[in-house]
Amino acid sequence: MRNGTLAAFITRNVSIRWYVPVAFVVLGVLLYFFPNDTVKDALGYRGFLLSFLYFSFYWIALASSWNMLTGYAGYFSFGHGAFYGIGAFTAAILITRSGWPYLLTLPIAGLAASLFGLFVGFVVFRMRQLRGELFGLLTLAVSFVVASIAANSDAIDGGQGQNVRPSQLATPEFLGSFSEMMFRVGVVVALATIFASYLIYRSRLGRGLFAIQDDEMVAEGLGVPTFRYKMMAFGLSTFFAGVVGGMHVPQIGFVTVESVFGLNVPLLVILMSLLGGRRHWMGPVIGAFVINTLDTALQRSGGLDAFGLALSGTFINELVIGLLLIVMILFVPGGLYERLERRIIPAFVVGALVAALQGIFVGGRITQQFMVIELFVIALLLIPEKYYAPIGGRFELHLGEKHTRNIPVETT
Amino acid sequence: MKFSRRVLFFVLIVSIAVLGIVPVSAQDGECDEPITVGGSLSLTGFLAPTAIIHEITGRAYVDFLNENGGLLGCPVEWIVLDDESSPDLSASLYEQLITEDEVDLLMGPYGTGNITAAMNVAARHQMVFPQHTASLTYVYDYEWQFPSWFIGLNTHITTPRIIFDAVTSVEDPPETIAFVVNQFPGTQNLAFGNDVLEPGGAVLIAEEEYGMEVVVNVEFPTGTTDFGPIAQQIADADPDFLWVGAIGVDANNLLEALDALDYRPRGHFYLWPAPGPLLALGDLSDGAMSVTLFEPFEPFLSNHQADIMVERFTAAAEEAGIPFTVAETQAAASWSAWQVLTAGVEGAGSLDQEAIANWLLTHPVETVTGTLEFNPDENNYGEDLTKIKQIQDGQWVVVWPPEYATEGFEVVYPVR
Numbered sequence: 001m002r003n004g005t006l007a008a009f010i011t012r013n014v015s016i017r018w019y020v021p022v023a024f025v026v027l028g029v030l031l032y033f034f035p036n037d038t039v040k041d042a043l044g045y046r047g048f049l050l051s052f053l054y055f056s057f058y059w060i061a062l063a064s065s066w067n068m069l070t071g072y073a074g075y076f077s078f079g080h081g082a083f084y085g086i087g088a089f090t091a092a093i094l095i096t097r098s099g100w101p102y103l104l105t106l107p108i109a110g111l112a113a114s115l116f117g118l119f120v121g122f123v124v125f126r127m128r129q130l131r132g133e134l135f136g137l138l139t140l141a142v143s144f145v146v147a148s149i150a151a152n153s154d155a156i157d158g159g160q161g162q163n164v165r166p167s168q169l170a171t172p173e174f175l176g177s178f179s180e181m182m183f184r185v186g187v188v189v190a191l192a193t194i195f196a197s198y199l200i201y202r203s204r205l206g207r208g209l210f211a212i213q214d215d216e217m218v219a220e221g222l223g224v225p226t227f228r229y230k231m232m233a234f235g236l237s238t239f240f241a242g243v244v245g246g247m248h249v250p251q252i253g254f255v256t257v258e259s260v261f262g263l264n265v266p267l268l269v270i271l272m273s274l275l276g277g278r279r280h281w282m283g284p285v286i287g288a289f290v291i292n293t294l295d296t297a298l299q300r301s302g303g304l305d306a307f308g309l310a311l312s313g314t315f316i317n318e319l320v321i322g323l324l325l326i327v328m329i330l331f332v333p334g335g336l337y338e339r340l341e342r343r344i345i346p347a348f349v350v351g352a353l354v355a356a357l358q359g360i361f362v363g364g365r366i367t368q369q370f371m372v373i374e375l376f377v378i379a380l381l382l383i384p385e386k387y388y389a390p391i392g393g394r395f396e397l398h399l400g401e402k403h404t405r406n407i408p409v410e411t412t
Numbered sequence: 413m414k415f416s417r418r419v420l421f422f423v424l425i426v427s428i429a430v431l432g433i434v435p436v437s438a439q440d441g442e443c444d445e446p447i448t449v450g451g452s453l454s455l456t457g458f459l460a461p462t463a464i465i466h467e468i469t470g471r472a473y474v475d476f477l478n479e480n481g482g483l484l485g486c487p488v489e490w491i492v493l494d495d496e497s498s499p500d501l502s503a504s505l506y507e508q509l510i511t512e513d514e515v516d517l518l519m520g521p522y523g524t525g526n527i528t529a530a531m532n533v534a535a536r537h538q539m540v541f542p543q544h545t546a547s548l549t550y551v552y553d554y555e556w557q558f559p560s561w562f563i564g565l566n567t568h569i570t571t572p573r574i575i576f577d578a579v580t581s582v583e584d585p586p587e588t589i590a591f592v593v594n595q596f597p598g599t600q601n602l603a604f605g606n607d608v609l610e611p612g613g614a615v616l617i618a619e620e621e622y623g624m625e626v627v628v629n630v631e632f633p634t635g636t637t638d639f640g641p642i643a644q645q646i647a648d649a650d651p652d653f654l655w656v657g658a659i660g661v662d663a664n665n666l667l668e669a670l671d672a673l674d675y676r677p678r679g680h681f682y683l684w685p686a687p688g689p690l691l692a693l694g695d696l697s698d699g700a701m702s703v704t705l706f707e708p709f710e711p712f713l714s715n716h717q718a719d720i721m722v723e724r725f726t727a728a729a730e731e732a733g734i735p736f737t738v739a740e741t742q743a744a745a746s747w748s749a750w751q752v753l754t755a756g757v758e759g760a761g762s763l764d765q766e767a768i769a770n771w772l773l774t775h776p777v778e779t780v781t782g783t784l785e786f787n788p789d790e791n792n793y794g795e796d797l798t799k800i801k802q803i804q805d806g807q808w809v810v811v812w813p814p815e816y817a818t819e820g821f822e823v824v825y826p827v828r
Contacts, residue, residue, distance in 0.1 A: 046511060046512055046514070047510075047511035047512075048507070048508055048511035048512030050511075051504070051507045051508065051511055051512075052508075052512075055504065151595050151631075151633065152631070154607075160548065160597045160600045160601055160606065161525065161528070161597050163528055163532075163548070163551045164532070165532060165535070165551070165553065165554070166532055166535045166536050166554075167535075167553070178536045179507075179511065248500075251500075251503065251504070251507075252499065252500040252503050252529055253499075253503055253528070253529045253531075253532030253533065254499050254503070254525060254528040254529035254532065256499060256525055256597065257595070258498075258499075258525070258634055258635075259498065259499050259500045259525075259529075264498075296508075299493065299494070299505075300493070300508075312455060312456065312494060313493075313494060314455070314456050314494045314496055315456075365512065366512070
């Protein structure tokens with residue numbers, strides 16, 4: 001990037017397969033028209049499906065943005081909520097106080113978060129002692145500081161939040177009704193974030209970040225510009241976090257310090273990335289979709305009376321997600337994607353059969369149907385290799401990239 | 413060729429999955445099915461100690477309603493979900509209730525933040541939104557929101573005034589005051605006012621209208637449980653009167669922290685405490701004041717269905733095993749929100765949202781907290797119905813205004 005544009009940098013440094021960008025565009029177009037009346041009538045889905053899928057896109061984008069630094073470079077950030085929150089408050093303030101159109105606030109939200117992220121990165125990445133757990137603690141502290149400033153500043157929150165009323169939202173008509181608009185914006189933001197994550201993964205930058213994760217000192221010794229690469233990853237990661245924060249403002253409506261700077265956001269994106277797998281761009285996508293589905297479905301489980309205890313839906317929700325994560329860490333530490341890429345055909349067969357059987361014989365809420373499908377697929381993925389290989393090995397199909405990489409060398 | 417077969421197989425599998433997942437029919441709204449009312453409550457999280465009162469009241473009301481013919485002759489089912497005291501979750505649950513459950517009617521959640529977030533969802537879907545406990549009165553310009561916590565549009569002025577009127581009605585009124593305020597939207601509005609309506613807030617009013625000197629003014633994050641440092645500041649300043657912008661068990665935590673320092677306030681006020689736990693503190697909470705819209709005495713008991721609510725709530729609370737089974741403000745606000753919804757539907761004679769809203773905007777509604785007349789010019793608020801109650805002799809009694817005071821009781825200050 002030293003002597004050229006971003007496009008030139010990408011062309012020179014990124015190695016992508018031609019069909020991937022095409023697939024992104026095709027998927028984007030298909031999803032864009034999913035809320036179309038004709039499609040809706042043909043499929044007969046309820047409006048909630050759009051809302052559920054929007055939340056999936058939201059978490060996918062957020063988890064993917066977190067993974068750009070942490071997943072690839074191994075710098076564990078607990079402060080993603082700060083950048084997400086900066087984006088949310090930036091958009092909310094621009095809408096409520098300056099009357100900006102919603103869509104225009106999104107890049108500004110991203111830039112505000114990214115500028116702050118770059119400032120933090122500039123300070124932190126220069127200190128060699130701030131690696132590992134210290135980096136995690138520092139990002140957590142940054143999150144608390146930002147939340148405190150926001151809570152005590154009348155210009156930002158002042159303790160009373162920013163209420164973005166529907167009447168204040170200026171949105172283009174071509175995006176449709178509110179839920180259709182959120183769905184479409186969610187599609188674009190999620191696909192853009194995933195594609196950026198994919199580009200990093202397939203680029204010299206991504207290879208450098210993986211080298212940093214494996215051994216930063218060795219990477220430096222081999223000529224990887226570690227500071228620059230970490231800054232680039234952190235800048236992109238925080239930019240997309242800010243965009244997602246801004247995007248979500250109309251959905252939550254009432255933006256408060258507790259709702260956007262709380263620990264819920266960073267903890268969930270960490271869980272999602274760990275579940276799906278941090279070392280591949282598809283990992284957070286899968287993890288986010290699975291956890292969002294479980295979360296939504298189990299909240300509606302209605303609770304259970306068992307062992308003399310009245311277990312609430314919320315409790316069951318937390319219990320199941322917690323247990324799933326423990327099982328994953330113990331038995332599939334690389335995440336779901338690691339197994340899924342090798343068991344893709346059986347996974348699709350199991351998922352489709354369960355979906356069909358549910359549709360025909362069981363019915364019920366769409367999120368609970370998704371949840372059951374996912375649990376069956378996860379059960380398949382949890383089968384240890386030695387038991388799976390004799391039967392499932394014949395269906396092996398690699399759709400993804402191998403994890404092993406050559407460490408790049410870029411002279412500085 | 414092998415690749416093509418795989419692609420075909422893949423497409424076939426995806427098609428089967430889509431056919432399996434996509435639902436085939438929507439519910440119809442015939443009267444042989446119950447009328448569904450959807451809402452969330454904070455069944456877990458920091459708002460749960462008070463929200464449980466709204467759950468018990470709501471269930472008691474729905475039972476009462478169904479025993480008396482339901483709505484429009486149909487039974488009523490209340491779908492209540494746990495929003496975990498989180499406004500963004502509350503908003504997404506209302507979205508789900510409207511778009512997936514396709515509920516016929518809505519009932520607001522508990523707590524200002526949750527209500528504000530959920531109200532935006534109701535507004536997007538143009539659904540009538542009765543709500544019981546929101547306090548950011550100035551932001552609720554959605555024309556179909558109907559509050560039952562009737563505190564007036566300018567609550568940041570009228571509510572502090574009634575509190576200070578009460579506490580300065582005594583022979584030796586307080587001259588210094590300490591403010592300890594939760595960083596919760598409603599408590600902030602009451603303490604510091606807002607930048608939308610005319611200036612107000614308890615701090616400003618205490619200083620400018622009642623001539624009190626503010627000796628402590630601290631805020632604490634929502635969910636704080638350790639009040640040691642704040643208690644020390646209060647003990648050091650030793651104010652004549654303590655205003656705590658408290659929610660739930662903030663009051664208990666602060667009083668216990670003060671007790672650890674062997675300090676008792678001379679006069680103390682808590683905005684929205686969980687009433688039972690505060691009373692359970694015994695001597696520690698003696699003389700504590702709070703706001704109320706209803707207590708189980710006259711003249712409140714003469715209000716519409718008040719005696720029924722008291723009986724039903726107490727029975728339901730005892731059955732639920734909660735320690736405080738007295739029907740007071742929280743229960744009354746909830747019951748009256750249901751009365752508003754019922755009156756709107758029965759008055760309109762249909763479930764049409766516009767018809768319900770129009771009926772409510774043009775008719776007074778008799779409730780357990782009094783007569784509610786929704787004024788569209790004031791965000792559907794009317795007069796401030798706030799009264800002041802105080803813990804005396806181990807019980808909550810109403811002490812202000814005098815015409816509402818429980819017989820034989822008046823404001824006690826100082827309490828030590």
